[in-house]
Amino acid sequence: MFNDFINQFWPSTIDGLAFGSIYALIALGYTMVYGVLRLINFAHSEVFMIGTFGAMFVPFVLGIDSALTGLALVGVIILMILAGMLASAGTAVALERIAYRPLRRRGASRLAALISAIGASIFLQELFALLVIPNLFDRPQQGRIQMGLPRLMERTELFSIFGHSVRVDQVLVIVAALGMMIALDRLVNRTKIGRGIRATAQNPEAAVLMGVDIDKIVRMTFLIGGGMAGVAGALYLISYENTNYLIGFLFGIKAFTAAVLGGIGNLRGALVGGIALGLVENYGAIFFGSDWKHVISFTILVLVLMFRPTGILGESLQQARA
Amino acid sequence: MGDLTGANAGIVIPPRNGAKLAFDEYNKTNPAVKIEMVEYDSQADPSKAVALAQQAIKTDKIVGLVGPAFSGESAQVGPVLEEAKIPSVSASATNVKLAENGWKYWHRVLPNDGVQGPSIADFIVDGAAAKNVFVIDDKSEYGKPLADAVRGQLKTKGATVTDDSLDPAESDFSSVVNKVAAAKPDAIFFGGYYAAGGNLLKQLRDKGVTAKFLSGDGSLDKGLIEGAGAENAEGALVGCPCYIATPDVTDAKVKGFADAYKAAFSADPAIYASEGYDAATVFIEAIKAGKTTAEDINQFISTVDFTGVSKQVKFQPTGEVEAKDIYIYQVKGGVITLLGKAAEAKLG
Structure with a gap:
């Protein structure tokens, strides 16, 4: 068993990092909305799902069916990421406007918002299965069947670690995800909008008194969180080359777990939690088999929360100094 | 009987087509007794299948059933057919346990899981x-x-x-x-x-x-x-356990079936199509031998032995087919x- 671990350590680490980066990007959306509104946006899983289809739309419209190289490849990847961000951010903002703001205005309880989120989530899944996928992607009667992406990027080996190859798509996912997170960290800590977000997170009433437009800040929060999920969707699609209308479900649960593991409300926590979860899943599977993967990750979550109820890094968007 | 419009219709329509082809070919020979095929769309829902089976027995007065397609619905429909003494031949249900019920009127033309x-x-x-x-x-x-x-x-x-x-x-x-x-x-x-x-x-x-x-x-x-x-x-x-007549086959009988199938449905025979054809042929052989009541047909099925498209069709007392390829x-x-x-x- 220990021998297995040594043999599979490096490939598992690379896969864990790549998948963990995708979890982390989605987790950001949960953590930001929670930080500002104290609300778990359970429809965020569908925001991710729509991001994968937004990205899918680019090669579909361009009619690409074989691998690309050079500038064409870079251009298509950038377009796919942008399309994914647009689709996801648009969905997230619409969700806020239609499913949450009316409730917030009337001072409804957080439980009402939770039900609203679950309803919106089912609505979006069925909307895609029944209307969007059959019509927009020209797949009549096949709304519930997995949709594949033709291979865009050849799986070439970039370099190798101790004889285990690291492929270019894995590096793309990790680098792009880290880049987005650094940009987001800058945005929240260095800009005016970021200051507004932090102020609202700490004390909404005081923020209003100081002239912060709360509705605008909440909208921005959903926009940015949605955009991150869209990047995750595009990166997922490029490396795994398939998606379906239910893809968000497991990712939503895992990313939410990652957000709680890292410390919900904490942006850097989402990164730590996502990558930790990705690694633990893969390492755990080496010892106990892949069927124990989920059991191991949730056992670790419970253990972490027993000893550090606020997660690995703790809640911090509220405590951050303005 | 089977799931003709649901999520898994893709593996039920080919055997339905196969059976239809067999009956059409038989009726074209202008026999003394023609066979009418009635379709029952169970959508793989066992409770729907049972209701349809009762309708088939009481209203349509069937003398035999090709199907049910899936194992789940077969388990529910089996006792109903058994009580009404109606023989059935499934072209696609492969659950092992189906043959262990002691049913006398149940058969399948392919080996189990x-x-x-x-x-x-x-x-x-x-x-x-x-x-x-x-x-x-x-x-x-x-x-x-x-x-x-x-x-x-x-x-x-x-x-x-x-x-x-x-x-x-x-x-x-x-x-x-x-x-x-x-x-x-x-x-x-x-x-x-x-x-x-x-x-x-x-x-x-x-x-x-x-x-x-x-x-x-x-x-x-x-x-x-x-x-x-x-x-x-x-x-x-x-x-x-299925035999698909792919375009490159050489056997004359299989090739004839594949060509006729393609002419009738403008598609190559897919999964369980030849099994559907053979299941229907079991009933055709019985009618040809002059058996027209459900009881007589079932008697005949226990002794039937002919070369089908997919295999030699001969049943064991449990209703399983002899060939295990x-x-x-x-x-x-x-x-x-x-x-x-x-x-x-x-x-x-």
Whole structure:
């Protein structure tokens, strides 16, 4: 068993990092909305799902069916990421406007918002299965069947670690995800909008008194969180080359777990939690088999929360100094 | 009877077409007694199937039933037909337990799931010459027993077996793939359906795993090739208790069936089409022999023995067909082609 671990350590680490980066990007959306509104946006899983289809739309419209190289490849990847961000951010903002703001205005309880989120989530899944996928992607009667992406990027080996190859798509996912997170960290800590977000997170009433437009800040929060999920969707699609209308479900649960593991409300926590979860899943599977993967990750979550109820890094968007 | 419009209609419409073809051919010969075929769309829902069976018996006064297509509905409809003494012949229900009910009016024209696993295992060791085999299942009611049957027989034959399983709801199988890469097997068997199978196969090939990939009838669908990509799926092997008349067959009888099928439905015969044809032929033979009541037909079925399209059709007292051949199919140039019987096929 220990021998297995040594043999599979490096490939598992690379896969864990790549998948963990995708979890982390989605987790950001949960953590930001929670930080500002104290609300778990359970429809965020569908925001991710729509991001994968937004990205899918680019090669579909361009009619690409074989691998690309050079500038064409870079251009298509950038377009796919942008399309994914647009689709996801648009969905997230619409969700806020239609499913949450009316409730917030009337001072409804957080439980009402939770039900609203679950309803919106089912609505979006069925909307895609029944209307969007059959019509927009020209797949009549096949709304519930997995949709594949033709291979865009050849799986070439970039370099190798101790004889285990690291492929270019894995590096793309990790680098792009880290880049987005650094940009987001800058945005929240260095800009005016970021200051507004932090102020609202700490004390909404005081923020209003100081002239912060709360509705605008909440909208921005959903926009940015949605955009991150869209990047995750595009990166997922490029490396795994398939998606379906239910893809968000497991990712939503895992990313939410990652957000709680890292410390919900904490942006850097989402990164730590996502990558930790990705690694633990893969390492755990080496010892106990892949069927124990989920059991191991949730056992670790419970253990972490027993000893550090606020997660690995703790809640911090509220405590951050303005 | 079967799921003609639901999610799994893709594997019920071909046998329906096969049966329709058989009856049409028979009626065209202007026999003394014509056969009328009535379709019952159960949508694979057992309670719907039972209601339809009662309607068929009481209102339509059927003398025999081709179907039900799936094992679940068969288990519910079986007792109803048994009580009404109506013979049935299924072209696709493969659950082992169906034959253990002591039903006298129930039959099927293909071997059950208990035959498929060991036959595929024999092929892995003998036909594909693999010694070190990695067996993966999808933890489902279908995939797990099939994979376990393969594991058991592989061990009996002295092959080294490594296990793992995956969650078909997931899309990242990297932990499974890393285990396979570390085990360096000669062959991989996956017990599960084609959707997960295609993704698994793609991720294996992306990691540079070149071992032979095998699966069971749940993966016998072009979805496997679409999911993995034609290049990755090339050479993949799939076992099935069904006999599909692929365009390259040489046997005159099978070729005649394939051509007639294509002319009638403008498609190549797909999964269970020839079994559907044979199931219908059982009833046609009975009518030809002058048996027109349900009781007489059932008597006749117990002695029937003719060369069908898929196999020699002869039933055991339990309702199982005598022939126990499992066929191996291989993906070549992006399409599924017949390699041969599991017991005889060899990889060249």
